[in-house]
Amino acid sequence: xxxxxRLEKLLEAGHFVVTGExxxxxxxxxxxxxKKAALLRGYVDAVNITDNQTAVVRMSSIxxxxxxxxxxxxxxxxxxCRDRNRIAMQSDIIGAAxxxxxxxxxxxxxxxxxxxxxxxxxxxxxxxxxLVGAMRRLRDENKLLDSDEKLDGPxxxxxxxxxxxxxxxxxxxxxxxxxxxxxxxxxxxxxCVFDLEIFEQWLSKARDLGLTERCHILAGVIxxxxxxxxxxxxxxxxxxxxPEAIVKRMVDAPKGKGGIEGVKICCELIDALKEMKGLSGVxxxxxxxxxxxxxxxEKANLFxxxxxx
Numbered sequence: 001x002x003x004x005x006r007l008e009k010l011l012e013a014g015h016f017v018v019t020g021e022x023x024x025x026x027x028x029x030x031x032x033x034x035k036k037a038a039l040l041r042g043y044v045d046a047v048n049i050t051d052n053q054t055a056v057v058r059m060s061s062i063x064x065x066x067x068x069x070x071x072x073x074x075x076x077x078x079x080x081c082r083d084r085n086r087i088a089m090q091s092d093i094i095g096a097a098x099x100x101x102x103x104x105x106x107x108x109x110x111x112x113x114x115x116x117x118x119x120x121x122x123x124x125x126x127x128x129x130x131l132v133g134a135m136r137r138l139r140d141e142n143k144l145l146d147s148d149e150k151l152d153g154p155x156x157x158x159x160x161x162x163x164x165x166x167x168x169x170x171x172x173x174x175x176x177x178x179x180x181x182x183x184x185x186x187x188x189x190x191x192c193v194f195d196l197e198i199f200e201q202w203l204s205k206a207r208d209l210g211l212t213e214r215c216h217i218l219a220g221v222i223x224x225x226x227x228x229x230x231x232x233x234x235x236x237x238x239x240x241x242x243p244e245a246i247v248k249r250m251v252d253a254p255k256g257k258g259g260i261e262g263v264k265i266c267c268e269l270i271d272a273l274k275e276m277k278g279l280s281g282v283x284x285x286x287x288x289x290x291x292x293x294x295x296x297x298e299k300a301n302l303f304x305x306x307x308x309x
Contacts, residue, residue, distance in 0.1 A: 002139065002186070005102035005158035006074050006308065007046040011187065011216040015306045016274060017281030019076065019189070019218060020044035020293055022068060024059035033064055037071035039290040043297045044073070045305055046103060048189070048283070051078040055115025062092060065101050076160060077101050080109030085125035090134060090144055097155040105160040105189065106131040128161060129183050135159045136184025159184055163217075164191040165202035166241045174205040187216040189283040194242040196272050203278055212278030219273045220283045223292055224262030227251035263292055263299070270300040 001008055010017050020040050025032040040047055047068060051061040058064075065075035077096055079089060093104060108128045112120045126134065126145075134145045138155040161180040165173050177188065193199045199219065206212055224230050230250035234242040246265060253261040270282055282302075286293050297303045 003102055003156040003158045005046075007076070007103055008158045008186065009308050010045050010306060011280055013306075013308060015045075015281075015308075016279075016302070017045045017216075017218065018043070018297060018302050018305065019046045019048060019281065019283045020290070021048045021050065021283070021285045021287075022064070022073075022290070023050045023053060023288065024061065024064040026056065026058050028059055030067055033059070033067045034071055036290045037068050037073050040293055041072050042305065043294045043303065044284070045281075046074040046076050048076045048078055048105060051080045051107070051109070052083065052115070053078075053110065055082070055110045055112045055117065057116060062096050062099070062101070065096065066099055069100065074103070075101055076103040076105050078105045078107055079131065080107045081124050081126060081128055081131055082109030082112065082122050085123050086134065086145055089126075089131065090138065093135065093138060093157070094151070094153075094155055097157055098153070101157070103158045103160060104135060105162065106135060106185075107162055129179050132159060132161050132180055132183040132185050140184075158186050160187045160189060161185040162190070163188050164239045165193075165199050166191055166195065167239045170198065170202070173202055174209055174211070177206060177211055178209055181211050181215045185215050187218065187280070189218045190220045191239050192220045192222040192285060193269060193273065194240065194246055196269065198241060199273075200276060203276055207278045212280075216280035217278065218281040218283045219276075219279055220285055221266050221269055221273070222285045222287065223266040223289060223296060224250050224258070225289065226258035226262070227253060229258075229262075259292070263296055266296055267299045270296070270302070274300075 022036050049061045049065040065077045068075045106128050142151045163177045227250040230247045
């Protein structure tokens with residue numbers, strides 16, 4: 001094992017893993033984190049702690065990850081390039097490792113114009129691929145970027161990155177994934193999957209490139225809450241491709257029953273994804289709907305989660 005990460009152990013042992021997501025509160029309400037953690041505990045193998053998602057100011061991902069860990073969850077701390085230069089990012093990662101956080105997910109970050117600090121300056125000193133490379137250097141060589149000086153203490157973290165199989169040009173996406181794997185990504189979490197055909201084409205190319213043997217790929221899934229949510233995501237969320245049949249099912253669901261249909265669709269997608277060669281798990285993004293994760297995991301026959309030493 002490269003790290004103390006339980007997620008790494010499960011993946012290396014060949015288990016089909018389940019990760020979830022926990023969005024920090026818009027303030028310092030620790031009780032809110034504990035409430036979400038209680039819903040997810042025992043149903044996910046690790047949980048992403050988002051880093052000021054949608055560019056909205058929230059409790060820091062490091063602090064929230066520590067609280068989640070205290071509640072019995074293994075955190076995957078997100079780190080976005082939008083808000084920090086390489087000094088701050090490397091410092092935060094070293095600090096997170098010192099606090100025992102075992103996993104990190106390297107991301108570019110949503111543009112600040114979408115959040116509640118639209119006039120803030122973005123940073124993007126390095127991009128997400130370079131951040132993955134910096135992480136690998138910290139862990140495997142115990143050195144900072146552009147420095148041969150050894151650090152005082154190890155930074156043993158399992159390195160993750162994101163991939164979007166549904167962004168155009170489609171044929172380029174597997175090669176962007178290849179760059180992240182070559183930079184040092186140990187695992188990949190994808191954009192939410194609704195179009196299984198396009199996803200299978202992307203995964204097939206990843207297999208052909210040998211990438212599924214070099215990293216672990218987790219397919220993102222989102223339980224839809226309503227027909228309105230389905231239509232909005234289909235029409236306005238970049239990088240999401242949603243078949244008309246799914247939108248129709250959600251729109252046609254009886255009033256007040258959209259969430260039931262959304263959970264059903266999510267479980268159907270997971271069932272199909274489990275059959276795809278080269279896929280190592282799913283990442284359930286239940287946006288502020290953590291209470292549905294246990295039902296999804298159970299209905300998708302992914303419960304109980306495997307135990308591992």
